[in-house]
Amino acid sequence: MTTIGILLFDGTEELDAVGPWEVLSAWSAGWPDDGVAVTLIGLTEGPITCAKGMRVLPDITVDEAPPLDIVIVPGGRGTQPLVGDERMRALLGTWARSGTLMTSVCTGSLLLADAGLLTGRPATTHWGALDHLTAIDPTIEVRPDDRFVDDGPIVTASGVSAGIDMALHLVVRFAGVERAKEVRRYIQYDPRPPI
Amino acid sequence: MTTIGILLFDGTEELDAVGPWEVLSAWSAGWPDDGVAVTLIGLTEGPITCAKGMRVLPDITVDEAPPLDIVIVPGGRGTQPLVGDERMRALLGTWARSGTLMTSVCTGSLLLADAGLLTGRPATTHWGALDHLTAIDPTIEVRPDDRFVDDGPIVTASGVSAGIDMALHLVVRFAGVERAKEVRRYIQYDPRPPI
Numbered sequence: 601m602t603t604i605g606i607l608l609f610d611g612t613e614e615l616d617a618v619g620p621w622e623v624l625s626a627w628s629a630g631w632p633d634d635g636v637a638v639t640l641i642g643l644t645e646g647p648i649t650c651a652k653g654m655r656v657l658p659d660i661t662v663d664e665a666p667p668l669d670i671v672i673v674p675g676g677r678g679t680q681p682l683v684g685d686e687r688m689r690a691l692l693g694t695w696a697r698s699g700t701l702m703t704s705v706c707t708g709s710l711l712l713a714d715a716g717l718l719t720g721r722p723a724t725t726h727w728g729a730l731d732h733l734t735a736i737d738p739t740i741e742v743r744p745d746d747r748f749v750d751d752g753p754i755v756t757a758s759g760v761s762a763g764i765d766m767a768l769h770l771v772v773r774f775a776g777v778e779r780a781k782e783v784r785r786y787i788q789y790d791p792r793p794p795i
Numbered sequence: 796m797t798t799i800g801i802l803l804f805d806g807t808e809e810l811d812a813v814g815p816w817e818v819l820s821a822w823s824a825g826w827p828d829d830g831v832a833v834t835l836i837g838l839t840e841g842p843i844t845c846a847k848g849m850r851v852l853p854d855i856t857v858d859e860a861p862p863l864d865i866v867i868v869p870g871g872r873g874t875q876p877l878v879g880d881e882r883m884r885a886l887l888g889t890w891a892r893s894g895t896l897m898t899s900v901c902t903g904s905l906l907l908a909d910a911g912l913l914t915g916r917p918a919t920t921h922w923g924a925l926d927h928l929t930a931i932d933p934t935i936e937v938r939p940d941d942r943f944v945d946d947g948p949i950v951t952a953s954g955v956s957a958g959i960d961m962a963l964h965l966v967v968r969f970a971g972v973e974r975a976k977e978v979r980r981y982i983q984y985d986p987r988p989p990i
Contacts, residue, residue: 610870613817614813615982621955622808622847622955647852652816652833653820656850657842701965726983758982760817760983760984761985764986786955787955788921789955789956789957789986791960792942793990794943795975795976795979795982
């Protein structure tokens with residue numbers, strides 16, 4: 601079984617969370633023999649109000665979370681009050697020490713950095729937060745041109761929509777290229793930006 | 796003011812709705828002088844359980860919806876019980892007759908077809924539903940290779956992730972290419988599928 605948790609907190613950027621959710625839950629639902637479970641984990645009780653106002657009911661709270669193989673930390677303006685938050689640092693640190701693969705989308709990387717998880721590592725974030733990332737931890741080797749950075753136990757993605765690409769990479773890493781291609785086909789991810 | 800409604804019903808595919816939501820609500824929040832409001836409209840009261848299990852609280856129900864300039868009808872397995880549903884047909888028909896720009900993502904086009912809105916028109920849908928679309932209305936000119944089809948008062952997109960591209964097109968249509976480029980940059984939509 602591969603258990604994946606997507607963290608939700610007030611101010612989570614919607615697509616940061618739902619891009620990976622779509623990819624990973626499509627994998628889970630479409631290929632049940634792969635044994636994947638994806639859960640939306642609320643930092644607090646009750647509905648989460650995302651950055652643009654969408655309200656989501658998490659499946660469980662962090663206090664109820666089972667052991668996780670992968671955690672996804674999304675970004676959004678809700679990360680700002682969580683930088684320096686001791687509870688968040690402890691939460692992320694505990695997961696990382698237990699062997700959970702720690703991943704972030706967009707400014708979610710600020711929270712990984714703040715928890716000390718990116719020290720001396722290559723990483724990326726939203727283009728507007730690159731300076732903030734090194735301000736938190738100057739030892740981070742920032743990679744502004746990478747769509748996502750896989751550094752083994754830590755994977756960070758660039759802004760918002762990059763979570764879709766990172767999530768497909770996680771499918772590659774856990775189930776291989778062919779499965780990831782099948783998931784990509786299911787969500788018809790043949791992007792063609794009109795401008 | 797441009798008022799946009801995204802319809803939510805049980806079984807809505809998550810990214811079908813949240814892809815356009817992210818693009819359009821980023822436009823709304825980032826450029827308030829453009830006068831754009833985006834609302835999540837529930838077909839029923841209370842939380843909506845999406846196709847992969849994410850639960851969303853809509854802002855309002857269809858009965859409370861204001862006059863809309865644009866409606867987005869997402870797809871997902873929840874469209875299946877709504878094909879043939881007289882209430883849905885009436886709802887979509889009323890919007891269309893009042894001049895609302897009717898748009899769909901993925902199998903949302905099946906509901907537009909079922910309401911008679913695609914008769915004699917070019918349209919697209921998820922690759923797995925192309926036959927279903929013409930089974931509902933054989934006069935539809937199906938365009939399997941188009942990412943989205945803009946036929947004036949009706950715009951249809953192909954599967955799931957195509958809603959992001961279609962929503963950027965809507966920004967172009969209502970506010971021009973430069974604004975759409977700015978929204979695209981905000982969500983860092985420089986897709987790079989890893990497989």
